Amino acid sequence: MTTFDTVRLVAAREIRVKLRDKAFLWSTGIFLLIAIAGTVLPGIFAGGPQSVAVVAGPTATALTDAGLDVRTVADDAAAERLVRDGDVDAAVVAGPRVLAMDDEPDDVVEALSQQPAVQLLDPNAVDPVLAFLIPYAFGFVFFATSLTFGLQIAQSVTEEKQTRVVEILIATIPVRVLLAGKVIGGTVLAFGQLALITLVGMVGARLADAPDNVLSLLAPAIGWFIPFFVLGFVMLAALWAAAGALGNRQEDLAGASMPIQIAVMLPFIAVIVLQDNQTAMTIMSYLPVSAPTAMPARLFADDAAAWEPVLSLGILALTAVAMVFVGARIYEGSLLRTNGRTKMATAWRDREAARLVG
Amino acid sequence: MTQLLRLDGLNRAFGGRQALKDVTFDVAPGRLTGFVGANGAGKTTAMRIILGVLAADSGSVTWGGAHLTREHRRRFGYMPEERGLYPKMTIRDQLTYLGRLHGLTAGAVARNITGLVDRLGIGERADEQLEKLSLGNQQRAQIAAALVHEPELLVLDEPFSGLDPIAVDTVMAVLREQTARGVPVLFSSHQLDVVERLCDDLVVIGDGAILAAGRRDELRAAFTLPRYEIRVDGDAGWLRDQPGVTVVDLDGPRAVFDLAAGRENEAAGRENEAAGTEDQAVLREALARGPVRAFGPVAPSLAEIFREVAR
Numbered sequence: 001m002t003t004f005d006t007v008r009l010v011a012a013r014e015i016r017v018k019l020r021d022k023a024f025l026w027s028t029g030i031f032l033l034i035a036i037a038g039t040v041l042p043g044i045f046a047g048g049p050q051s052v053a054v055v056a057g058p059t060a061t062a063l064t065d066a067g068l069d070v071r072t073v074a075d076d077a078a079a080e081r082l083v084r085d086g087d088v089d090a091a092v093v094a095g096p097r098v099l100a101m102d103d104e105p106d107d108v109v110e111a112l113s114q115q116p117a118v119q120l121l122d123p124n125a126v127d128p129v130l131a132f133l134i135p136y137a138f139g140f141v142f143f144a145t146s147l148t149f150g151l152q153i154a155q156s157v158t159e160e161k162q163t164r165v166v167e168i169l170i171a172t173i174p175v176r177v178l179l180a181g182k183v184i185g186g187t188v189l190a191f192g193q194l195a196l197i198t199l200v201g202m203v204g205a206r207l208a209d210a211p212d213n214v215l216s217l218l219a220p221a222i223g224w225f226i227p228f229f230v231l232g233f234v235m236l237a238a239l240w241a242a243a244g245a246l247g248n249r250q251e252d253l254a255g256a257s258m259p260i261q262i263a264v265m266l267p268f269i270a271v272i273v274l275q276d277n278q279t280a281m282t283i284m285s286y287l288p289v290s291a292p293t294a295m296p297a298r299l300f301a302d303d304a305a306a307w308e309p310v311l312s313l314g315i316l317a318l319t320a321v322a323m324v325f326v327g328a329r330i331y332e333g334s335l336l337r338t339n340g341r342t343k344m345a346t347a348w349r350d351r352e353a354a355r356l357v358g
Numbered sequence: 359m360t361q362l363l364r365l366d367g368l369n370r371a372f373g374g375r376q377a378l379k380d381v382t383f384d385v386a387p388g389r390l391t392g393f394v395g396a397n398g399a400g401k402t403t404a405m406r407i408i409l410g411v412l413a414a415d416s417g418s419v420t421w422g423g424a425h426l427t428r429e430h431r432r433r434f435g436y437m438p439e440e441r442g443l444y445p446k447m448t449i450r451d452q453l454t455y456l457g458r459l460h461g462l463t464a465g466a467v468a469r470n471i472t473g474l475v476d477r478l479g480i481g482e483r484a485d486e487q488l489e490k491l492s493l494g495n496q497q498r499a500q501i502a503a504a505l506v507h508e509p510e511l512l513v514l515d516e517p518f519s520g521l522d523p524i525a526v527d528t529v530m531a532v533l534r535e536q537t538a539r540g541v542p543v544l545f546s547s548h549q550l551d552v553v554e555r556l557c558d559d560l561v562v563i564g565d566g567a568i569l570a571a572g573r574r575d576e577l578r579a580a581f582t583l584p585r586y587e588i589r590v591d592g593d594a595g596w597l598r599d600q601p602g603v604t605v606v607d608l609d610g611p612r613a614v615f616d617l618a619a620g621r622e623n624e625a626a627g628r629e630n631e632a633a634g635t636e637d638q639a640v641l642r643e644a645l646a647r648g649p650v651r652a653f654g655p656v657a658p659s660l661a662e663i664f665r666e667v668a669r
Contacts, residue, residue, distance in 0.1 A: 001461040009458050017447070164442030168503065171409040171436045172459045174428065336411065338440065355413035 006173050010181020011188065014156060018189050028193055035197045039204030050107045053079040053091040059112070063092070066111030134218070135275045135297030138225060141194065142292045143268035146233050147261065149190035150240035153182055154257055157244030157331070166335055175332045175353050183237040183324070190233055198222070221300035224309050225292070228316065232292030235320035236260060238327025245334040246342045256341065263289050271297065278303065286312050288319035360387045360510050360540040361422030363408070368417035370403055377403045379566040381417070385511070385542040385559075390533060392557030392574075393546040394664055400566040401546040402439050405513050408544070409436045421511070432461055435509030439516055439546075441500050445489035449480065449499050452488065453506045460507035467506065474502045477535075479528055494525055501529055505536070512536055514545040518552050530556055554660040562667050569667040574660075581663045582655070584617045586637055589652035590644055600643060602636060614656060615640075 018024050051069040054060045055076065064070045071088055073079045079091035083099050090105035092098055098108055160166040169178055243257035267290035274280040275297065284294035285304065291312045298304040333350030334342040368381040378400050385391045395401050406412040408419055410431045419426045443452050450471055457467035475484045478498040483491055488499060497520050504512060512533070518526050533556070537543055547553045553560070560577055562570040570577055585606065588594060594613040597605050607614040617636045637655075644650045658666070 006459065009455070013455050017444075159444070162442075163445060164438065164440040165444055167406075167411060167438040167440065167442075168436060168456065169459070171411050171434070171438075172432060172456070352413060356410055 003174075003177055006177050007181045007184060010173075010178055011185035014182055014185025015189055017156075018152070028196070031193070031197050032200050035201040036204050039201050039207075050090060050105050051088040052105070052108050053082040053088045055079065055093075059092055059096060063108065063111050066107070068107060068111060132275070134221070134300045135293070136272055138221075138296045138300075139268045139271045139293040142229060142232060143264055145190050145194055145229075146236055147264050149186050149193075149233070150236055150260065150264070151253075151257065152189070153186040153237055153240045154244030154247075154253055155250065156182060156186075157241050157335075158247050158250055158253055161245065161247070161335065161338065162249050164338070170336065175335060176328055179238065179241055179328055179331050182241055183234060186237050186240075187230065187233055191230060194229070218300065221296045224299050225296040227313055228292040228295055228309075231313065231316045231320050232288070235288060235316065235323045236264065238324040238331070240327075242327040242330035242334070242347075245331045246344065246347060248338060248340055248342075252341045267293060286315060288316045291316050360542060362386055363511055363542055363544070364420045364423075365404065365408070366418050366420065368404065368407060368419070369415045370407065370412065371415055377566050378407075378414070381563070381566070381568055383561045383568055383571040385544045387542050388537050388540045389558040390537055390543045390545070390556055391559040391561060392553035393544055393561050393563065394548075394550060394553055394660075395546075395563035395569075399563045401563060402515055404563070405436075405439075405515050405544070405546065408513055409434060430510075433507070433509060434511045434513065435504040435507065436512075437500055437504040437514040437517055441497065443488050443496075443499060443503060446487055448485050448487055449475065449491075449502070450484045453499075453502055456503050457506040460509075462507050470506050470508060471502075474505055477528075477532055478502055479525075493520060494522055497521055498525065498528070501532065505532070509536075510541060512541055512543040512545075514543070516547060517545050518547055518549055526552060550660045550664060560660070562664060564667070570663075577663060578657060578660075581658050581666055583658065584636075585614065585656040586617070586640070587612070587614050587652065587654060587656050588640070588644060588650065590647070591649045591651065592647065594644075596643075596647065597640070600640060603640060611651075 051071060052063055053071045053073050054063060055074070056072045060070055060072055069088075071082065073082065073091075076091075076093035079088075079093055080099055082088045083091045083101060086101070089103070090098055090100040090108045092108065092112070096112065098105060098112070100108075160169065239260050240257065243260055244253065246256040247253045267284065267287070270280070271284060271290060271293045274284070281294055281298055281303070284290040285298050285308070287294075295304065295309050295312050299309060330344060330347045332353035333347035336352070337347070337350070363385040364382075365384075366382050368378050369376070370378040381400070381404055383391075393401050393404075403412060407414050408426075410426070410428065421430050424430075447455070453471045453474075454464070454467050457470060458464065462470070471484070472481075475481045478501060480491070480495050480498050480502070483495055488496060491499065501514075501517060504514060514533075517529060517533075521529060530552075533543055533545070537558075545557075554574075557574055559572065560570070560574045561568060588597070589612045591611060594608060594611055597603055597608070597613050597615055602618040604616045604618065605613055606616060617640070641650065641653055644653070
């Protein structure tokens with residue numbers, strides 16, 4: 001059996017345990033419902049075309065041409081009655097006047113108006129609401145996912161320590177293989193859940209006829225977000241595992257993982273607060289802790305040159321390698337210390353695992 | 359393939375404390391080797407070094423003459439002193455996981471588990487979560503975890519602690535099956551009576567050093583005193599006046615005594631062969647005084663040997 005097979009076995013157990021965990025299934029289900037609700041419901045509530053009652057004639061033709069649901073009636077009184085009864089949204093009577101109950105029927109007014117020609121100079125510019133929401137969304141997704149699944153990796157490590165099953169595992173497979181399996185299992189779970197939610201959201205948006213330009217604008221940002229997300233997650237995952245190994249009981253975890261929690265939370269807040277500050281965003285898009293959020297946001301806002309994400313991703317990848325090394329060393333140095341919480345420096349100096357290699 | 363496991367000159371210090379001092383002993387194929395010693399004597403440290411959980415400062419562990427590698431160890435079975443499996447996984451799932459980590463195919467693991475849980479008496483519980491089982495059954499599951507991959511060597515740290523007498527018998531039978539297939543088994547225990555019943559070979563460790571090691575019957579012979587027990591119908595008090603007899607214990611018709619001649623013989627290295635005539639003299643005297651219901655040498659219990667070597 002190869003090392004790869006063993007890593008796969010460890011990762012598969014992590015995933016299988018999670019897929020049978022009711023809390024995990026429920027939370028995933030709820031996220032999916034939110035994704036569906038967020039994309040499909042606005043379309044449903046927006047309703048179909050406005051309905052309008054009008055006497056047959058050129059006005060009726062114009063309204064039909066504008067795509068409205070036209071109901072032809074015998075006279076203006078009948079049209080008004082339909083409005084009052086709530087059978088139609090509006091009516092057009094002699095004048096022409098437009099009748100409606102309490103809501104101005106914009107589409108009807110527009111269909112009857114003479115409008116000047118409009119030429120958009122930047123037809124693809126981002127809706128300001130979206131421009132605000134998208135960095136927030138990237139930040140939130142990275143923050144929430146790495147916190148949730150990072151904590152799960154730490155808990156799984158602590159569980160093995162607390163239940164002492166770790167000694168059997170370490171007598172069977174190398175410590176680093178165990179760590180690799182946990183990190184990969186956690187990454188697959190995190191990315192899998194995220195991909196599922198995104199997929200459901202996108203299908204929902206498509207069904208609900210979201211404006212095409214939003215999706216096409218988002219696509220490259222999401223395309224970049226994926227490698228940033230995966231590397232950013234892996235960079236922290238080994239550190240989460242190390243935090244789990246430092247603790248001896250689940251109760252120790254909050255304290256042991258505090259530095260990582262801050263490393264996840266601060267960049268999230270900073271990107272939200274400073275998203276209008278170009279200089280800050282540029283700097284943050286290169287810092288490994290904030291790059292997974294800041295760089296896709298800059299790409300979405302079209303602020304970044306083509307080479308910038310490549311460079312930032314390179315920095316992130318190197319940092320991830322270094323952090324995996326640091327995490328692995330702390331993990332190895334603390335995994336078998338079962339009396340109380342292990343200090344990070346003690347774990348770092350412990351070279352038992354290194355002596356065992358070979 | 360089963361082999362001879364040899365620990366040769368192992369040393370290990372923790373901080374300034376020398377936990378193992380030049381530890382050397384064998385665990386032979388097809389034999390149950392009992393590993394006894396007081397708390398903190400170094401049993402667990404030695405076992406952890408065999409399993410590669412701890413490193414030795416010096417010395418070596420060999421398997422059939424070859425240096426132990428991870429590939430060898432992967433085929434060993436281990437039950438650590440501090441018990442534990444995954445509380446929320448079913449017995450079958452965790453045995454499957456551990457068996458596969460040990461390199462078995464899914465099919466082989468499934469076959470082994472079915473046989474194993476039945477023999478250990480937890481067949482009906484195999485699909486329950488570990489935490490739902492009683493402590494005794496959790497312990498049986500732990501033993502199954504050490505055996506699921508048909509190990510080539512078994513190392514069990516206190517396998518009998520926490521077991522009721524029936525479970526002790528079950529586990530003993532299972533361990534016997536292992537030695538019957540030629541597996542060397544090393545187990546530690548505080549329960550000296552259990553070790554006495556079970557083991558073929560014995561290793562006694564005290565304060566990190568091996569105090570005695572060898573076949574159980576040879577050790578027992580080496581520590582046998584020229585001590586006898588007699589049971590007569592009347593009072594055995596007359597023994598006190600018998601020349602060459604030192605009464606150790608006297609309780610009406612029952613007495614335990616040492617023979618001086620035996621002592622001298624022992625000191626001379628002839629053990630108790632020549633005591634044959636001394637003891638017969640005492641027996642004749644007893645018969646002359648009335649019926650003798652029992653007469654024989656007293657073999658030292660393991661506890662006594664243990665106390666003797668650990669002194």
